């Protein structure tokens with residue numbers, strides 16, 4: 001089923017899908033070409049690859065061509081590329097490799113300027129896009145899960161999500177049967193999945209389990225991003241006996257939205273860490289539109305209106321909805337909140 005063009009945000013939805021598919025193709029090409037993608041280290045010590053820059057250039061350029069007055073809150077900026085001509089040249093080559101046939105090639109200046117369109121501050125009025133060109137860069141580098149995550153925020157509320165998950169199995173129990181899904185949600189219109197090789201969409205919904213002990217929970221692979229000792233205690237308190245599903249990136253939101261797991265926990269490892277809006281905007285809408293619930297570890301709704309970070313929130317709890325209150329109670333009790 002495909003959403004009718006009469007529905008709200010249908011043009012944004014179609015452009016978002018095209019942008020995320022192009023960026024996902026670019027990332028897959030980088031991984032295939034470079035066993036060890038060229039990486040540089042940003043000030044926060046997170047790895048960033050030529051694919052992160054290229055994917056941000058591709059998405060921003062298309063958004064800017066279609067919606068020239070919409071600002072963009074993107075994770076990356078071109079400062080390191082301006083200081084490294086070789087790195088910049090490989091990003092320019094990559095960006096041009098996924099432009100449609102017949103499109104004029106982007107110059108180095110065009111590509112760097114497109115990346116830097118992502119520096120908007122965000123906030124509570126008007127509309128802006130938020131982009132994580134590769135969420136889960138560490139997963140990408142390991143050949144595991146990562147996601148290209150795009151969302152549209154209007155007056156502080158997420159209205160559209162398009163998320164590409166190139167390595168995600170169509171069926172987690174049968175990874176050999178195919179990988180690569182796109183997840184799409186528009187507020188009020190439901191959540192959908194389509195495979196990379198087909199335009200057919202199917203509506204997805206969260207799992208129907210009504211007891212937390214019967215489900216599995218997901219969390220980060222990286223122990224520095226979420227406290228795995230706290231989540232083990234929370235799982236214990238909920239009577240969950242199955243091991244956690246550890247997965248990088250917002251693919252975790254997709255598997256909650258699709259009903260593969262019932263709970264996603266992200267428990268802060270440091271008091272001063274502020275979650276970034278591009279790490280949660282799209283995923284949170286996917287879960288809500290699939291029938292689930294989301295809040296922070298204190299039970300507060302996520303607030304995307306405060307700038308580039310979720311500075312009013314700490315951590316994340318996303319569930320299938322039916323078990324939400326019970327999970328929030330267990331998290332608060334273990335974390336003594």
Ligand SMILES: Nc1ncnc2c1ncn2[C@@H]1O[C@H](COP(=O)(O)O)[C@@H](OP(=O)(O)O)[C@H]1O
Pocket residue numbers: 046075132134135136137138219220221222224225226247248249250269270273276279
């Ligand atoms: N100390 C920390 N706590 C929580 N998240 C962190 C973190 N340091 C980095 N991150 C974020 O965790 C994201 C990956 O999420 P996950 O752990 O679910 O795979 C990273 O996104 P990028 O890979 O886009 O940089 C980064 O923004």
Ligand SMILES: [Mg+2]
Pocket residue numbers: 046047048075137
């Ligand atoms: Mg990063």
Ligand SMILES: [Mg+2]
Pocket residue numbers: 132134135136278279
């Ligand atoms: Mg991220």
Ligand SMILES: [Mg+2]
Pocket residue numbers: 052075132133134135136137
């Ligand atoms: Mg990223």
